Amino acid sequence: MQRRWTSRKQAGLLEHERIVAEDSSTCYSQRVSIEFFCEYCGKSTPALKPSSWRCICGGPWSLPPGPPFDPDAITSAASGVWRFHRQIRLPSGHYPTLGEGCGRWLRANNEPSIALAHLEPTLSFKDRGVTTLLAWASLAAQPPLIEDSSGNAGGSFAAYAAAAGIPCRIYVPASAPPGKIAALHAFGAEVVKIDGPRFNTTEAAIADNDGTYCSHAWNPMFLEGTKTMAFQWWQEHKGQFPKRIYVPAGQGSIVLGLFYGFREINAAIPDFTVPAIMPVQHRTAASLWEPINIDGPAVEPRPDDVPSIADGIAIDQPVRKEALITAVTQTGGRVIAVGNEEIRNAQRKLTTMGVWAEPTGAVAMAGHMQVGDDDDALVVVSGHGLKTGKV
Ligand SMILES: [Zn+2]
Structure with a gap:
């Protein structure tokens, strides 16, 4: 070779x-x-x-x-x-890893459990999927590796690419938080800022033919790592899960990662009860609302919701929309839509528990607070507040 x-x-x-x-x-x-x-x-x-x-x-x-x-x-x-x-469907090998897969649960009285999924090497859950995506790329892709991201996936991608010594080029919306863009530069990635809506960034990355497009949304190897959330938590909690898991959903990689992980657990342990997966979306990008909550009213963004402060889930049409609908409906979940004010309140609520989440990372908590009175729940925090600054 x-x-x-x-x-x-x-x-x-x-x-x-x-x-x-x-x-x-x-x-x-x-x-x-x-x-x-x-x-x-x-x-x-x-x-x-x-x-x-x-x-x-x-x-x-x-x-x-x-x-x-x-x-x-x-x-x-x-x-x-x-x-x-x-x-993980990859050959045995020595792949770039930063020790990801460490996020644990925080338990408090009279509160839902909090999955600290943001406590990973680059302070975002994305590290789980990026290590398997980069492993695949080290075997199958011609560098430079090309990715598009609003920030967290790009930052993780740049970190793992640096560790592997593989050049990468990250396309980001020009409006991405400065702290997230700074991380890309720190890891030595080539950064391309794109004006306009999030979709413009994806189109620009796809049009770049000088390298290999390794999108975390399009390449299924990303989900091979994300699904290990289910295995880790099954192992740490001896198979005991709350009835409902609230997760932020843009491209929906936590939704699908958990669903695929639970599916593999269920195949081995038929009496394992799969928790209901409850995706929480922003009212300006509630792509799953209508196809899943078929009897509910339409989602109407409020004036304060524009622009969305949840930049990590500002996705109009997720790549794997049909799979997401299957995952949510088969587990008995439903979609919750929240706005900017609810997200800020959720950030403040989390800080009272000692947890600092970025706005997107607090979206699941906002969804849980909207439902209310659900202690038999796990709320996933996906990204750290240090990335975006003040609450
Ligand atoms: Zn086809």
Whole structure:
């Protein structure tokens, strides 16, 4: 296999390539071929040599359900989410990890449990998915790696790319918080700021042909890492979950990560009761409201809701919308829509518990507060307040 780039970590990356060359497209842990498939038209493509970043029909690539969860296969010998390697559809190898997969639960009297999912190496849950996405990229992508992000995914991507020694180019909305853009520069990423709505940033990244588009929204390997939330929490709480989990939802990677993780747990442990997944969205980007809450009134943003302070979920149409609808409805969840004032109140509420969340990171708490009187719940905090500053 030819060298495809040079870097200070080249020796490590070439080791990955040797492993693949010996056993192309084969997952060691399962001994099955890894393929992406399109949920829209059924086409498939080799996961480590995909035909393109998405299917020719326009649909996103997906992975089939993973193997049933095997608690005995969790290994303390690996770092980060890689301790769940048996569930991750990538060949054995030495991948960039920063020890992600550490967010625990905070329990308080008469309050919901809080999942501190933001307490990761780059202060966002995105690190779980980026380590598996970058692992895939180290095997399958021609650098520079191209990503588009409102900030958190980009910051995580830049950090892991730096650790792996792989050049990356991150497209961000010009309106992204300065602290998030500063992190991209700190990690040595090439930063391209794009004016206009969030969608413009994605279009600009897609149009860039000098490298490989490795979107966390489009590439299913991101969800392979995100789903380890379910495994970690199952392990730490001996399979006992609250009845409902409130999560922020833009592209919905926490929704899908939890759903796929629970699906693999359920395949091994049939009496495991899957919690209801409750996506919380901003009133200006409530893409799941109408298809899921079919009997509810329409969502009407209020004057104070524009512009949205929840920049991390400012997504009009998530890439995996159909899969999100399936995940929420199959678990018995429903959608909650909140606005700027409720999010600020949720930020303040969290600070009284010792937790500092950025606005997007407090969205799930805002949803829980709107529902009210639900102590049998887990509220996911996804991003740290240090990224955006004052409450
Ligand atoms: Zn297709």
